[in-house]
Amino acid sequence: MRNKNKFIEMIKIFASKIIICGVLSVLFFSCAQIGTPNGGIYDRIPPKAKSSKPPHNSTNFKEKSFEIVFDEYISTENTSEEIIISPPLKNKPVVKAHLKTLKVSWTDTLAENTTYIFDFGSSIIDYTEGNRLNNFVYSFSTGNVIDTFEYKG
Known part of the structure; x- marks a missing residue:
């Protein structure tokens, strides 16, 4: 019984770590916006x-x-x-x-x-x-x- 409780406790710790990693991954990857930077005002002036x-x-x-x-x-x-x-x-x-x-x-x-x-x-x-x-x-x-x-x- 004691080994069974230890095993269940280890599964709970492992599952909580997986859940934390999953949540952090979702937060980390959802912060970035996909696209190109706008680069500012369009240059219309020829070289001088x-x-x-x-x-x-x-x-x-x-x-x-x-x-x-x-x-x-x-x-x-x-x-x-x-x-x-x-x-x-x-x-x-x-x-x-x-x-x-x-x-x-x-x-x-x-x-x-x-x-x-x-x-x-x-x-x-x-x-x-x-x-x-x-x-x-x-x-x-x-x-x-x-x-x-x-x-x-």
């Missing part, structure tokens, strides 16, 4: 250029590349169709977006005393939301003066 190397409108440019750093992560789309270079280069430049930096490089030799304009059209986009930076232009001159392409008279 913060700096460039060499600076925009540089003169006496002798490099084979330039870099532009933006205020947010960027990507590019349709660069071969969107980018217009004036005067045109013989070979298409290599355009690479990495994190917040856009790097443009080329193999052609640049003409002396010439202002080059790189019009990126709408090829630069915000990596997260896809907001397009329209009509972004970077220019430099291989001579002492930037040509404004304006006529006066």
Whole structure:
């Protein structure tokens, strides 16, 4: 009889532990809400250029590349169709977006005393939301003066 009482007591303790674990499990798993966090206000602002190397409108440019750093992560789309270079280069430049930096490089030799304009059209986009930076232009001159392409008279 004594062993029987001990056995019943052990079953009661075991059953109470199972019930406590079950209740705690239900409470623990019911607290979490299933879903994605809302993330705040939708970003509608396109990336903005913060700096460039060499600076925009540089003169006496002798490099084979330039870099532009933006205020947010960027990507590019349709660069071969969107980018217009004036005067045109013989070979298409290599355009690479990495994190917040856009790097443009080329193999052609640049003409002396010439202002080059790189019009990126709408090829630069915000990596997260896809907001397009329209009509972004970077220019430099291989001579002492930037040509404004304006006529006066």
